[in-house]
Amino acid sequence: MYDVVVVGARCAGAATARLVAGMGHDVLMVDKTRLPSDTLSTHGLIRGGVVQLARWGLLDRVLAGGAPAITHVLFGINGEPKVRRIKERAGVDVLVAPRRRILDGLLVDAAMEAGAELRTEVTATGLLRSDDGRVAGIVGRSADGDRVELPARVVVGADGRGSRMAGYFGAETYEQSTSPCAVFYTYVTGLRSDTYEFHIAPDTFAGVFPTHDGAACVWLIRPTPLLEPIRTAGSTRTAAFVQQLELLVPDLGHRVRAGRVTARLRGIANLPNYLRQSHGPGWALVGDAGYHRDPITGHGITDAFRDAELLAIAIDRSLDDPTLERAAMTSYQRTRDAMLREVFDLTRALTAFPPPDRFVELQLQLSEALEREADELASFPGFTAHLAA
Structure with a gap:
């Protein structure tokens, strides 16, 4: 049983894992690719x-x-x-x-130095749930095709713009447009x-x-x-x-x-501009999995780093005192949405050229x-x- 399983080990996921592991929690990062590697990004x-x-x-x-x-x-x-x-x-x-293969690799190394574990070439294919419906871990598939079960108190989806975790969680998209x-x-x-x-x-x-x-x-x-x-x-x-x-x-x-x-x-x-529900019982989204907008404002990595820290604070409070989970995660989403709003609106104004x-x-x-x-x-x-x- 891990305290936190983070699905996706790039900017948002590795940063979140590093911060949460540095607070003394057991953290596992999983990623479907072999890292480090490049990804679509002007970085x-x-x-x-x-x-x-x-x-x-x-x-x-x-x-x-x-x-x-x-x-x-x-x-x-x-x-x-x-x-x-x-x-x-x-x-x-x-x-x-920095090129993403270098930046992402550096962040993963820092997360592991803080105590987080890493498993690559593991694809999340579903969720473990407790009897009351709370997310309790992930089900995955290894590169060899073996079934993997990874129980956790909190699962973080950091798997990017096409987030499968958001779908598994049933995260609602409450604002959306196309650039x-x-x-x-x-x-x-x-x-x-x-x-x-x-x-x-x-x-x-x-x-x-x-x-x-x-x-x-x-x-x-x-x-x-x-x-x-x-x-x-x-x-x-x-x-x-x-x-x-x-x-x-x-x-x-x-x-x-x-x-x-x-x-x-x-x-x-x-590309899509969207805001998604960022949390629920036993789960959270961070980075592009929870929020994305056109790259014309060059803000994606900063978004990932900001939200990683906001989420790490919320997870730490939730793990230390489960009665605070709902308030802590609600505060994470509310603060994220307030901090992104001005740039989000300017992004849409700029893409109108x-x-x-x-x-x-x-x-x-x-x-x-x-x-x-x-x-x-x-x-x-x-x-x-x-x-x-």
């Missing part, structure tokens, strides 16, 4: 996510692992670039964009290694996140129909991507062409909201300070 962290890494004592590990320290941000509006130095706020003065946008991205060498770039043009948002091995993630977001020239290009999609960048954001496009593309082009369209002047206004509102959020995260209770040791 640029904004200040709030970096604040969490710093608070947890992991930022130095991320930097030591080869992620370049981002010290500047470039904003290009209709071809006119402005570069700003990242000022210290909420205790950090850099940003980072009208698509994003394509690849990796390119020869670009600035210390600068995030954001370029705005009519119906266009493009950018650069420097990452490991001298490469940078270069991405392009537009209303989905306007990206048909890339989507339908078949084997020449990468060439079509570079061509579109040159047409839409000439300076960035020319620099990408002068560099070297080191990975295949990846993309996804019309208003004229550039209005798009810039929304970006300024977003920047202010993200800085306030970073301050709030930096002021969270210091109950995890001992984990930095």
Whole structure:
């Protein structure tokens, strides 16, 4: 019998497991894949996510692992670039964009150092329930096809946007829409290694996140129909991507062409925006399993880190005193929903791609909201300070 079984061992799941294990509880992480591995993600962290890494004592590990320290941000509006130095706020003065295979692996290692266990290549196929219907663990299948039963006092679904756990729990979706946008991205060498770039043009948002091995993630977001020239290009999609960048954001496009593309082009369209019920008797959801919105605001990893800490607090209280479970989990969902609301609404406004002047206004509102959020995260209770040791 584990105290907690966490299904999914990437950003949200591994962070939750680390925090809960560090509080002295027995935690098992399970994941259907063999880790570490990459996943669909542009992986640029904004200040709030970096604040969490710093608070947890992991930022130095991320930097030591080869992620370049981002010290500047470039904003290009209709071809006119402005570069700003990242000022210290909420205790950090850099940003980072680590590849997911490295970041997720680092978080898993930290969770195991805190006492959590890990089992990979285990697919959750259902739930164990007590006589009163409370979730009491998971049923799974190993890579060899063997049935696995893992009892637990609390089961956490951290299995991402297509969460099967949310379905097994019967979690209600109480707010939902579909983004009208698509994003394509690849990796390119020869670009600035210390600068995030954001370029705005009519119906266009493009950018650069420097990452490991001298490469940078270069991405392009537009209303989905306007990206048909890339989507339908078949084997020449990468060439079509570079061509579109040159047409839409000439300076960035020319620099990408002068560099070297080191990975295949990846993309996804019309992603869902949703809020799901985040808890019930014996279960909880965290990360994309419980909440998701279009990546145009670049907030996914910060969401995962914020919610991991909010959930860890609730689980700790619930395990220490089961009579507090309902109040603690209700507080988790209420706080999560309050903290995500402003960025959630700005995300939907930005994906409507208003004229550039209005798009810039929304970006300024977003920047202010993200800085306030970073301050709030930096002021969270210091109950995890001992984990930095």
